[in-house]
Amino acid sequence: MKKFLNIFLDLIYKRRCYFCKKSFENLIMCSKCYDSLYFNRPQARIIFNGVNIFCAGIYEKTMQKLIRGIKYHKKKDLAFYQAKFMYEYFKKLNLNKNYQVVPVPLYSKRQKERGYNHMELVAEEFCKLSGMTLNTNIIKRIKNTKPQYKLNKQERLKNLKNAFSIEKSNINSDLDILIIDDIFTTGSTFESMIDEFHKKNVYNITCLAAASAN
Numbered sequence: 001m002k003k004f005l006n007i008f009l010d011l012i013y014k015r016r017c018y019f020c021k022k023s024f025e026n027l028i029m030c031s032k033c034y035d036s037l038y039f040n041r042p043q044a045r046i047i048f049n050g051v052n053i054f055c056a057g058i059y060e061k062t063m064q065k066l067i068r069g070i071k072y073h074k075k076k077d078l079a080f081y082q083a084k085f086m087y088e089y090f091k092k093l094n095l096n097k098n099y100q101v102v103p104v105p106l107y108s109k110r111q112k113e114r115g116y117n118h119m120e121l122v123a124e125e126f127c128k129l130s131g132m133t134l135n136t137n138i139i140k141r142i143k144n145t146k147p148q149y150k151l152n153k154q155e156r157l158k159n160l161k162n163a164f165s166i167e168k169s170n171i172n173s174d175l176d177i178l179i180i181d182d183i184f185t186t187g188s189t190f191e192s193m194i195d196e197f198h199k200k201n202v203y204n205i206t207c208l209a210a211a212s213a214n
């Protein structure tokens with residue numbers, strides 16, 4: 001009954017854009033708002049121990065609302081738009097390799113509280129768009145790390161020490177690994193994961209964040 005009521009309400013009140021609240025395209029993100037997202041240049045933001053780390057956009061205005069909407073406000077439909085943006089950027093890199101996509105994992109308790117891993121939703125959409133394989137069985141977060149935003153780089157690295165555990169047998173050895181995350185700040189999350197992979201002699205890794213904090 002509730003479902004029918006929602007369809008009925010949707011018909012009367014066409015879905016407004018979550019960003020500008022103006023568009024009548026009946027999309028949660030209208031084309032104008034999507035097109036306002038700024039793409040970074042297609043080159044590595046940093047190279048950490050031989051691994052390229054890319055950032056598709058900048059964490060400001062619409063991008064900030066997009067990421068926060070998925071992460072904190074349960075706007076799961078927005079995952080498609082974040083994935084689309086990341087994939088459009090990724091295509092410009094012309095990397096010509098076959099990947100398994102690995103979303104940065106959440107600690108199990110935090111995932112339970114949130115009800116989902118937002119990056120897993122983005123990774124699912126990214127794989128639908130790209131035809132790549134999703135692999136959520138390689139890496140786990142085994143430590144309940146503190147939120148990073150108040151910490152400096154040294155504190156972040158300490159916080160993330162031994163935070164991840166890798167199950168090497170779950171890696172598809174025919175495919176490279178593409179780790180995806182939402183915000184790149186100091187790079188310590190990617191660096192900590194890369195270190196863990198290198199400890200297991202896994203080197204065919206690329207990292208992609210939706211946006212860099214600056």
Ligand SMILES: [Zn+2]
Nearest residue numbers: 017020030033
């Ligand atoms: Zn809009």
